[in-house]
Each structure stands twice: as structure tokens, then as C-alpha cells.
Amino acid sequence: MLDRAFFARPALLVAPELIGAILRIDGVGGTIVETEAYDQADPASHSFPGPTPRNASMFGPPGCAYVYRSYGVHWCLNFVCNDEGHGGGVLIRALEPLYGLERMAERRGAASPRLLCSGPGRLGQALAVTKGLDGLPLDQPPFALQPRAAEPLIAVGPRIGISKAAERPWRFGLAGSLFLSRPFPRPICALEAREACPS
DNA sequence: GGTATGATTGACT
DNA sequence: GTCAATCATACCA
Numbered sequence: 001m002l003d004r005a006f007f008a009r010p011a012l013l014v015a016p017e018l019i020g021a022i023l024r025i026d027g028v029g030g031t032i033v034e035t036e037a038y039d040q041a042d043p044a045s046h047s048f049p050g051p052t053p054r055n056a057s058m059f060g061p062p063g064c065a066y067v068y069r070s071y072g073v074h075w076c077l078n079f080v081c082n083d084e085g086h087g088g089g090v091l092i093r094a095l096e097p098l099y100g101l102e103r104m105a106e107r108r109g110a111a112s113p114r115l116l117c118s119g120p121g122r123l124g125q126a127l128a129v130t131k132g133l134d135g136l137p138l139d140q141p142p143f144a145l146q147p148r149a150a151e152p153l154i155a156v157g158p159r160i161g162i163s164k165a166a167e168r169p170w171r172f173g174l175a176g177s178l179f180l181s182r183p184f185p186r187p188i189c190a191l192e193a194r195e196a197c198p199s
Numbered sequence: 200g201g202t203a204t205g206a207t208t209g210a211c212t
Numbered sequence: 213g214t215c216a217a218t219c220a221t222a223c224c225a
Contacts, residue, residue, distance in 0.1 A: 036206070038206075044206070045206085046206075046221095049222080052221080052222090053221095054220070054221065068206080068220090069218095069219070069220065070205075070206065070207055070208095071204095071205060071207050071208080071217080071218070071219080072205090072217075072218035072219030072220070073207065073208075073217065073218055073219080074207055074208070076206065076207085078206085089206095091206055093206085119207070119208075120206070120207070121207045121208060122207090122208075159206070160206075160207095161205085161206055161207070162205090162206060163204095163205085181207095
């Protein structure tokens with residue numbers, strides 16, 4: 001189980017380490033394959049302007065959920081990082097579905113496995129994320145979070161859908177995964193890594 | 200009070 | 213490729 005100490009660090013460090021971890025909410029979930037880091041000193045972050053009612057949980061204890069409504073339509077899930085009061089977070093952008101595929105398909109409407117959790121809004125819908133989960137600790141039900149078993153090959157690129165600080169390479173993904181919300185601009189795959197570092 | 204803006208998605212040309 | 217849905221928040225008056 002990933003404990004509070006794991007999250008009491010900068011989001012930029014936590015975000016890549018979450019790739020490969022398994023997230024479940026009420027037993028429904030899968031492997032985290034895509035994350036983005038946000039920090040209070042980051043113009044793109046909801047916490048940038050300082051604490052407000054909306055982003056209050058970003059300034060609460062690390063290791064809790066921060067849930068916000070996107071475009072008035074979608075619920076998006078973040079993990080709060082940094083020490084308490086420092087407003088960092090990791091947006092969970094995509095999962096590879098493993099558990100509760102049937103419930104996900106019901107919530108999403110009959111959809112192919114690739115469309116169940118590949119994007120923050122889709123993931124929120126598939127896992128029934130709502131404001132009711134905002135601020136809840138991730139090490140207690142309905143959440144279940146287990147660390148990854150092995151060190152995966154991680155792709156890095158700019159974050160999606162933001163206009164400020166858009167150049168920062170703060171998006172992380174499981175290289176080669178079929179369940180990313182979008183491909184990485186310069187995908188890192190095993191073949192490419194071999195070519196870059198011939199033994 | 201009014202208005203512009205999204206950490207998105209799905210439908211459509 | 214374009215665009216509407218839909219609403220909380222931010223910002224200005």
C-alpha cells in the first residue's frame with residue numbers, strides 16, 4: 001500500500017512512480033498508465049492562485065483525493081502530494097482496466113475496453129468518481145492502491161489540454177500502452193531505447 | 200450583477 | 213479537422 005509518506009513529496013517525483021500502480025475504487029479499477037504532475041508554483045495548476053473552496057483538498061494532507069469537475073461535465077481524480085498546505089497534485093489520466101470491467105461498461109455505455117478509462121473524464125465515469133470522494137484518504141475504502149511490482153519503461157511529454165506552462169514535460173505514461181488517452185509526441189519504446197543505448 | 204474560461208469528451212463535416 | 217455540452221470558478225464592474 002502506498003502510504004502518506006509516498007505522497008508527501010513533490011508531485012513531479014510522485015507522478016512517474018505511480019505508473020504501473022494498481023488503483024481500485026469499490027473494487028473497480030486497473031493499472032495506472034498515465035499521470036500528470038501539478039504544483040502550486042505552476043501556472044497550469046488549480047492550486048496556483050492559492051487555497052479556495054474548490055481546491056481546498058489540494059492543500060490538505062497528502063495521500064488524499066482531489067476531485068474536480070471539468071468543463072461542467074466530467075469528474076477528474078487527482079492524488080494530493082507535497083507536505084500539507086503546499087498544493088501539489090497528480091492527475092490520474094488513464095488506467096488499463098483490470099477489475100470490474102462489466103461495471104465500467106455499464107457506467108460508460110457499451111464501449112470497447114480501450115475507451116473505458118483512457119482519459120481523465122472517462123476514468124472518472126468508469127470508476128464512478130464524484131465530489132463525494134474529494135478529500136478522502138487513498139489508503140482506506142472505497143480506495144485501494146497498491147504499488148507497482150516492477151520498474152516500467154516510462155514515456156514523458158508535455159501535459160494535455162492546458163494553455164499555461166504548456167511546455168513543461170510533466171506528463172508520464174507507460175511506454176507502449178494501448179490505454180493512453182493520447183500517444184506521446186515522441187514515444188519511448190523498448191526498440192527505440194535499445195537503439196539509443198546500444199550495448 | 201455579468202461574462203469569459205477551462206487539467207474533456209463525443210458527435211459531426 | 214470543427215464544435216457544442218454545461219457549470220463552477222475567476223475576474224471585472
